[in-house]
Amino acid sequence: MNKKLIKKILLFLFLGILLATTLTSIYINFDKLPNSLDNRLRDYFFTIRGTIKDNESVVIIDVDEASLAEVGQWPWSRPKVSELLEKLTQANTAIIAFDIVFAEPDKSSPHRVFKKYNINFPNPPNYDKILGETVSNTPTILGYVFEFSKEKYTNKKAPTVPAIFVEKNKHLGDDYLLKAQGTILNVPEIQDLAYSSGFFNNIPDDSGIIRSVPLVISYNNFIYPSLALEIMRVITQTQKVIINYDEYGVENIKLNNITIPTDRYGRLLLNFRGGEKTFKYYSAKDVLNGKITQKELEGKIAIIGTSAAGLLDLRATPFDSVYPGVEVHANVIDNILQGDFLSKPSWIDGLNILLIFFLSIVTVLFITFSPFWLNPILSLTLLMGTLFGLYEAMFKYGLILNIFFPVVTIALGIILATLVNYFSEIKKREAIKKKFASKVSKSVMDNLLKNMDSNEFQAMEKEVTIFFSDVRGFTNISEQMGNAKELIQYLNEYMEPMSNIITKYEGTIDKYIGDAIMAYWNAPANVKNHQDKAVQAALEQLKELNKLNKKLKETNLPLIDIGIGINTGLAIVGEMGSIGRSDYTVIGDPINLGSRIEALCKYYGSKINISNYTKDKLKDKYIFRFLDSVKVKGKTKPVEIWQVIGYGRPNKKLQIELEKYNIALKLYKDNKFLEAKKQFIDLIKNKSNLNKNIYEIYRERCEKYILNPQNDFEDIFEHKTKK
Structure with missing residues (x-):
């Protein structure tokens, strides 16, 4: 390998490392905008992948527009909700969960109406207590909401959870879990009679899209599970939930033999099954009217929620800008049941940085040392190959690698190498043209x-x-x-x-x-x-x-x-x-x-x-x-x-002349100088378009050898002068 080539390789290797170092610095120190763009690119991966089949263990009981039109405006009276729970229980539904909080008393309850109008009636019905008793007698898990603003709510009461949460390997002073400031619970008549409950906060990222959900939240130095996590805890009969930490934050959450990978803040990165209504939906009115058979509900996890626009439980996801919040919980449960998690392990940043360096160096060297016409093909192949690798890592191995920086690395590597090559080529061309101008084709x-x-x-x-x-x-x-x-x-x-x-x-x-x-x-x-x-x-x-x-x-x-x-x-x-x-x-x-x-x-x-x-x-x-x-x-x-x-x-005439000439030459070389001389004289006499000097030369040589015969004759003539 010559020195010029080695020098060129080292130069472009340096440029690749310089580009990688710059991008790594941005990746580490200025991640807000790149992360937003990275999330957008990942959303396209979901779109490309499309809908995948769920486990069919989760169904959604939908308080939809049709149910509101038939039963009445929300909130429904507590007995109607109790009836819904009883219908689901009668169908042998495994677990019933509410993506709804009953934060205010039922104003239509008789005991409350009689009290308001000072009507003396012995033991008037208490609708809230009726629902509470139904909740206690059915496999129901309540939902509630954590509040993160100190000014908005002053309710400091905490829900009870019949389980122990243990934080392993947590360093003193490390606070990675979301910290709540208050709660929005169900009214005590309902909340206090429930076996368990879980929060259903769905917190969008900076772009307003739900891409992850917190599985646990810290409140008053205690840890509380999300509605989906609590459902899975009950199903797995887990009494001790383990939250494992590493040096970067939360690593995973364990429910008996199920390990759920999370980000450092204890959030599950959602592997969405598809767009709106990927899961099976049953209208609440159809359940109340007995139109849903036991076979359809038996052994299912039924989450009661709403897709009605007026009830404001609609979210944005990678698939849809309008997506029922209740279906987010269904995705969490299905992710855990199927175990096809998406995760960002603590070492993923190191792999992202390594990928930046690798792509930067490879791109610069590819573009530099490949023919110009091949550059677009190589660039597209490298880009598509990288995107395919990132796609496979995400959906086949569950690893969420950064997409934005590899794409930018390849793009900037192509631009940088092309520009340097361009100016280098201009310089070389000028040198070549100066040296070889008008000398070569x-x-x-x-x-x-x-x-x-x-x-x-x-x-x-x-x-x-x-x-x-x-x-x-x-x-x-x-x-x-x-x-x-x-x-x-x-x-x-x-x-x-x-x-x-x-x-x-x-x-x-x-x-x-x-x-x-x-x-x-x-x-x-x-x-x-x-x-x-x-x-x-x-x-x-x-x-x-x-x-x-x-x-x-x-x-x-x-x-x-x-x-x-x-x-x-x-x-x-x-x-x-x-x-x-x-x-x-x-x-x-x-x-x-x-x-x-x-x-x-x-x-x-x-x-x-x-x-x-x-x-x-x-x-x-x-x-x-x-x-x-x-x-x-x-x-x-x-x-x-x-x-x-x-x-x-040659044409016929020329062919005849050349044949005669070749015959004369053979005679000359065979020492038959008399016969050869005769042939050369004939060639001289005949009309020809060719110069006859050579015929005269051989005639003279024949005459010379006739007069001076040589035993060691060689048909080689030696020229003594240059001309």
Whole structure:
């Protein structure tokens, strides 16, 4: 791994940690607004999950609008309520609970009316006492309300609870439970005759939504259970309720063998079963009229409450903005019965912080080191994967992890990494453009910009295809031009289209040497089929040169003729030079050989010469003519020189000429110089569109070997000079 990559990884790792540290600080110190937004996001989880099946152990006896219309305005007379209790008891209902408090005496009670009007009547009926006696003779648990405002109520009487509450591991001075200031109890004639009772305070959070309910409340240094908890205590026959603490507050509440996880304040985080009327509702009037069968009520926990809007027991929950308060208690009981609790253990903050750090680092590194086009896919995958994980943790494992901070972490990580990458890329692009402006093709430039942190610029051995071109007779041309300015203008008119063609075919221009051009392929960026690209560029240059010469002829300027040499081989490529001044270039034997091959264009009368090293790796179809096996100056190993004539396949006339030429070559290589000479003379005499220099060269060689026979003949010609 190179130093630049390590440096980049460390930089973005630092950015990820910095982002995580900032978000963790907000998570710890400024949690009010994030918590509100987090709760809203969690509400969507409930919406996505939808309604789930309840235990069917809890039913709601609803004092609904229909019941009020038939029986009369609330409050009903106590005998009517007693009748409702008796009907439920007769149906073998297991437990009856009131989500209603009878805080005021029944004003319609005869004993109260007779007393008011001084009517002397022996033992007039006391409706409150009648209800109290019914409560004592039925499996009824009363409800009451705690008051938390010191100014509003002065009632200090406390209800009785037939159980012991033990606080374990509580540190002296720790006060986590909600503390009540007063009570709103049932009238004594009812309250004092009840076996048990529980508070039914439903306390919304700061956003006004019920998401948790207190299971216990502290009042005058005693602990009292909620209506739902008291119902479950009675069902489980628990005599000693254990409230377990840890260093962060309440951890759980135990009823015999049932452990109920809570938050640090002793509140149960509700796993709502669904929206309004997820539980079975029975209208109170139908119970009174005997329309509900015993089978429907037998063994059930019946909670008497109201869904009537006028009685003001409607709440907001994650599912509904208008939700009967009585159904909140049903959810609590069903959560305990099914044991599918939602909880925030004391260690959950540590896990949330760990998740922030993990997502921050992963997001920043993902966005930094993935292709730009892949970033939206990765970002969406990471976000959806995180949300799915949080959803699974909540509903499969009952763990409530923070949702807001992971979502914000991913979003800010994406933005931060993208911005840093953006400004970094701008800086790199400017550096690249400055170094390679007008030297490489757009595709090569784009590839370089994508791989700035790779080893593209370090010196290395790499296969390249080298290209040399040179203007023939440039000295004569310069003499014909009037002055240097005109010469430069003339030369630029040639150089510009030639250079554009090289870059078009993904070549890199190394340098201009007077009238010569040196270029190469497959460096600095990889170029697929670079041998073909070089040959195609050379052929297109000849085609473009024909157009240019027509234009030059029309303006009476000297025509241009060029020779091109192409070779392929392993060369050293990279940035070379001094610290203050360097250039990206290629060096090595293949470059020298490419220059020699171009110089031999004059000797063979060809336009494009390539080595066998290039020819052997070409993929496309071209028309070739073998020229020679030679040893160039400074080299001992022979190389084959081939002339590239054009694309595709030769026409019939050209095919015949090439076949004759190949026959003549074979005769020459087989030491049959007389026969070969005759063939070469025929080729010289015949009309041809090809240059005949090579035929003359081989005719002369045949004559030489005829006059001076050699026993150790090799068809390899050694060039003693560079040109």
